[in-house]
Amino acid sequence: MPELPDVEAFKRYMDATSLHKTIEGVEVKSSLILGNASARELQARLTGHKFQSTRRYGKYLFVRVDDGFWFILHFGMSGRLKYFKNIDKDPPHDRLLISFANGFHLAYDCQRKLGKVGITEEVESFIREKDLGPDVLELDFTTLKEILEGRRGTVKYTLMNQHIIAGIGNIYSDEILFQAGVHPTTKINKLKKKMLKKLFEEMKKVLQTAIDCQTDPEKLPEYYLLQHRSKGGRCPRCHSDLERIKVSGRTAYYCPKHQKKNC
DNA sequence: AGTACCACCTGACGGC
């Protein structure tokens, strides 16, 4: 599930549950989710310390540890967090279990094990190493035009490429393109200036709306594509059958009536 | 340099 709005929700969840509590135990249940730190290293550096604050950048969540470094969480396709007391409530795909001195636990649950946890001394250096583009919510239009200079891939590929812009994935790229009225395979360098501006505005608007709705599809506006984004789905505006195609290896849904190539 | 494709994992679902 995790794209920017989901990770933002995880950030708020951590803020509300897991800060300022002494970490008593760290149990790595699957080594596949280890990024740049070993299980031993995570245990050694976290145990006895407290989480202080959090920061989100793109789809990454950084948690400040009182010892002066950052614990990194990335959620892959299926990652999520759960804070609970009774160990019987441990979620089914718990891959990393952090236990606090207050008797509560925080589980990093990741069914497909495509997510990664790690450590970094500085958030900025991690972002540089990963070569992440600017976070969508911090992006301004001038910068967007600069970073798109020389690009000629499809607009959907461009939105989803974390090296270009950080935070947008498959689902929200479809939503942004639907709201902007752009066909997913439109080449980014063929977009008219006015439409690029519209696309820029929708990036922010769609993600902010999803954050405000706590990513609950039920709470999203009724004219959003997201709730209809499945086989047999219809356009929420004109009830046309949605089209389903592959764009750079991912499934794209769009309304053939509202989303045109030459705009 | 920029883009496309496959592999990495697990589990759910539909068809035979």
Added chain:
DNA sequence: TGCCGTCAGGTGGTAC
């Protein structure tokens, strides 16, 4: 019921 292919909200490596 069992088996098989397909698909899933991500990313890294590699091939063009």
